Amino acid sequence: MVLNRLRSLSPIDAVAGVVALAALGGVIWSPKLSNSVAKATGAVRPVQVSVDVHRLYSADPEQLLNSAREEAALNIVIRNQPVGRVTLVSVDDLTNPLTAVQPDGSVVIADAPRTGLPRHARFVMEAQAEIKSSGVVIGGTKLKVGVPVELEGHLYRLNGVVSGVTPL
Numbered sequence: 001m002v003l004n005r006l007r008s009l010s011p012i013d014a015v016a017g018v019v020a021l022a023a024l025g026g027v028i029w030s031p032k033l034s035n036s037v038a039k040a041t042g043a044v045r046p047v048q049v050s051v052d053v054h055r056l057y058s059a060d061p062e063q064l065l066n067s068a069r070e071e072a073a074l075n076i077v078i079r080n081q082p083v084g085r086v087t088l089v090s091v092d093d094l095t096n097p098l099t100a101v102q103p104d105g106s107v108v109i110a111d112a113p114r115t116g117l118p119r120h121a122r123f124v125m126e127a128q129a130e131i132k133s134s135g136v137v138i139g140g141t142k143l144k145v146g147v148p149v150e151l152e153g154h155l156y157r158l159n160g161v162v163s164g165v166t167p168l
Contacts, residue, residue, distance in 0.1 A: 097109050147162045
């Protein structure tokens with residue numbers, strides 16, 4: 001009797017069964033589901049991430065940095081993988097002052113002009129991450145010092161490099 005039922009199945013039924021199993025496997029191994037499980041089990045902890053952006057060219061760099069501060073959150077992309085939205089803690093201007101040695105040997109230090117020269121900035125963010133023996137994992141992607149990242153807000157998309165990762 002079981003053999004008769006198996007004979008009545010068509011190849012389309014077999015393909016539908018394979019598709020259903022593939023969909024079930026995709027749901028089980030999806031990064032969002034594993035992140036939800038990690039949050040539920042307490043494996044996810046807050047971390048502070050510092051990203052340095054060098055050679056920040058903008059017509060009005062102060063306005064750009066202030067708009068990032070006002071936004072208070074931004075999207076982060078690690079190794080071309082969108083990770084999601086993180087909380088912005090602070091944005092610091094790292095532009096070095098200009099120094100000049102005078103003919104009498106004295107050194108004069110002045111602030112860099114507001115326009116013309118590239119600026120440097122440090123974005124400090126807070127995110128939820130898994131702390132593993134191999135390092136910090138945010139959104140299924142490992143994050144270590146030196147990893148290139150992309151920061152995206154409403155008015156900007158900046159390329160930077162991770163300069164610090166601190167579990168909180």
